[in-house]
Amino acid sequence: MRRYLAVTAFAVLAAATLAAQSPKGWKVRADRSTNASDPDAAGAIKFTQSGAGFHAENPQAAVFWNPASTATGAYTIKGTFTLNKPSGHTNFYGIVFGGSDLDNAKQAYTYFMVAQNGGWLLKKREGDASAPTVAGPTMSDAVKKPGADGKSTNALEVRVGADKVDFVVNGTVVHSMPKSGIKTDGVYGIRVNHLLDVQVDGFGKS
Numbered sequence: 001m002r003r004y005l006a007v008t009a010f011a012v013l014a015a016a017t018l019a020a021q022s023p024k025g026w027k028v029r030a031d032r033s034t035n036a037s038d039p040d041a042a043g044a045i046k047f048t049q050s051g052a053g054f055h056a057e058n059p060q061a062a063v064f065w066n067p068a069s070t071a072t073g074a075y076t077i078k079g080t081f082t083l084n085k086p087s088g089h090t091n092f093y094g095i096v097f098g099g100s101d102l103d104n105a106k107q108a109y110t111y112f113m114v115a116q117n118g119g120w121l122l123k124k125r126e127g128d129a130s131a132p133t134v135a136g137p138t139m140s141d142a143v144k145k146p147g148a149d150g151k152s153t154n155a156l157e158v159r160v161g162a163d164k165v166d167f168v169v170n171g172t173v174v175h176s177m178p179k180s181g182i183k184t185d186g187v188y189g190i191r192v193n194h195l196l197d198v199q200v201d202g203f204g205k206s
Contacts, residue, residue: 023049025068029102031061033194038089041195053201056093056192063109065102065189071160071205072185078157079190079203085150086116087195092137094156099187110134110182111191112167114154118143120174122167124182134182135175142172155202160184 022028028047041059048055056064071077077095094113101107107125114120120143121136146152157168165184167175188205192198 022047022064023054025066026054027065027067027103029063029107031063033060050199051201053199053203054190056190056196056198056200058192058194058196058198061191061193063096063102063189063191065096065099065187067187069188069205070186071097071188074161076157076159076206077188077204078155078206080153080155080201081114082151082153082199082201083116083146084197084199086146089195090115090117090119091193091196092119092121093192093196093198094190095158096187096189096191097158097160098183098185099189100183102187102189108183109186109189110184112156112158113191113193114143114156114169116146116152118145120167120169122175135177138174140169140172140174142169142174144170 028045030045043059045060045062046057047064077097079095081093092113092115094111096109096111099109102109105127107127109125112122119137119139122134123131124134125131144152144154155170159166159168160179163179164176165179166173190200
């Protein structure tokens, strides 16, 4: 019992520390690896204001969101994601939308992401269970891979219409699906998987 209380207290303290370091109004939820063959790196997640955008340094995967940022009906969420340096293997980063209960065990959201290998992926998060894949991973020429400097920049959009949702990379629709197939109303934010360093600019709703 004492060990459980100690672990719980540590988790609460870690979450409070992350929140204190984050841009005003933003929350951070770490998603720690349970895969022994793909462990997290040492160190703490850093999510900071960087110019007009945000900078995420992630030894562990995490979701970043502002509870005041919600979207319903027809809308577009977009942001420009710059991978500052590739990780040792494929890891994804991108947009979270249709979110609810992001700070507790009932967490739910859908996320549209790209990776350094030129692929994109659409998944759902439903509680703490393994997240089911909606579509992908799929390789696409629309997704830019790191250049000689190790960096790549990809503009992502989730376009929610009256009847369908389009998923867009650098102006190219890479996937479309009926709106009825996923939850689109809710909180939106950012997800960056572990071992990544990502700059996010122009993030928001229109």
